[in-house]
Each structure stands twice: as structure tokens, then as C-alpha cells.
Amino acid sequence: MKILSLTTAGLLALTPAAAAQATTPPPLPTWLKLSASSGHPGENVSLTVACEGEASPVTTKTLRVTVPLDRNAEGHQPWAFFGESVVAAVAPGTYPVSVRCAGETLTSRFTVLAAKPRFGQVKVVPHSAPRTGDGSAA
Known part of the structure; x- marks a missing residue:
């Protein structure tokens, strides 16, 4: 009888609610990278968001989104969104980059560096015509 009582007690402990609690994995962490x-x-900057729910569009003054956040078309990493952006021509400094996931705001910081001078670009623009003389000394 003792064996039957222990078996019955063990089965009662595994009610559907208890079994569901035991097998439900913890929620995945959310982040913006x-x-x-x-x-x-x-310059190009890729974005990755870990979010089991839906993610909002990216909000920032720093990055101009060229490919909006979306899940992988082949179903890889179904918990993640991927996007592409380009650094905007804004004043150098550090700016927030944010996205909302399941009611939570995820924020990262991005630093815009001074624009690189282009090859062959004149650093100092001349203010007047060149002073070559009027030709009378020749």
C-alpha cells in the first residue's frame, strides 16, 4: 500500500498546472546591439535586436535606417530582428539609439565622429583670385 500511496502522491504533484510550470522556459533576455x-x-552600422515579441522601428538622430528591422527570412534566430543603417551627418557627439520590445525600451549609445576629409578635398578655400601680377614687370 505504501508504494501505491507514494505513486499517487507523485502523480497528484504533477497536475497540468504544475507540469506546465516545470516545463515553461524563462523568457529570453532582450537587448539592442x-x-x-x-x-x-x-559609414554602415548593422543593428540586432533580441525580442520575442514585436519590435518598434529604431528611433535615433544618429543613424539613418536603410533596411528596417525584420526577422530572418529563413527563420534563423526567430527571437531576433536585423536591420542596417548609415551614420547620419550630424554634429559629432554621443547619441541614444532606441527600440521598443514588448513594452520595454532598449537603448544603446552611438558616438558620431567628425567627418573624414575626402581625398583631394581642399582644406582651405582661397578667398580671392591668385596674385600673379598684371604682367607689366615682364
Whole structure:
């Protein structure tokens, strides 16, 4: 009889509610990751968001989104969103980059560096015509 009582007690402990609690995994962490923490205007920055629910569009003054956040088309990493952006031409400094996931705001910081001078670009623009003389000394 003792064996039957222990078996019955064990089965009662595994009611559907108890079994569901025992097998439900904890929620995945949520985060926002940028492929770089700083960059010059015009450079590319990839974005990854870990979010089991829906993610809002990215909000920032720093990055111009070129490919909006979306899940992988082949179903890889179904908990993640991926996007692409370009560093905007804004004043150098550190700016927030945010996205909302399941009612939670995820924020990362991005530093815009001074624009790189272009090759062949004149650093000082001349103010007047060149002083070559009027030709009378020749």
C-alpha cells in the first residue's frame, strides 16, 4: 500500500498546472546591439535586436535606417530582428539609439565622429583670385 500511496502522491504533484510550470522556459533576455559603437558620417552600422515579441522601428538622430528591422527570412534566430543603417551627418557627439520590445525600451549609445576629409578635398578655400601680377614687370 505504501508504494501505491507514494505513486499517487507523485502523480497528484504533477497536475497540468504544475507540469506546465516545470516545463515553461524563462523568457529570453532582450537587448539592442550595434555592430559599432562609433563611426563617421556615411559609414554602415548593422543593428540586432533580441525580442520575442514585436519590435518598434529604431528611433535615433544618429543613424539613418536603410533596411528596417525584420526577422530572418529563413527563420534563423526567430527571437531576433536585423536591420542596417548609415551614420547620419550630424554634429559629432554621443547619441541614444532606441527600440521598443514588448513594452520595454532598449537603448544603446552611438558616438558620431567628425567627418573624414575626402581625398583631394581642399582644406582651405582661397578667398580671392591668385596674385600673379598684371604682367607689366615682364
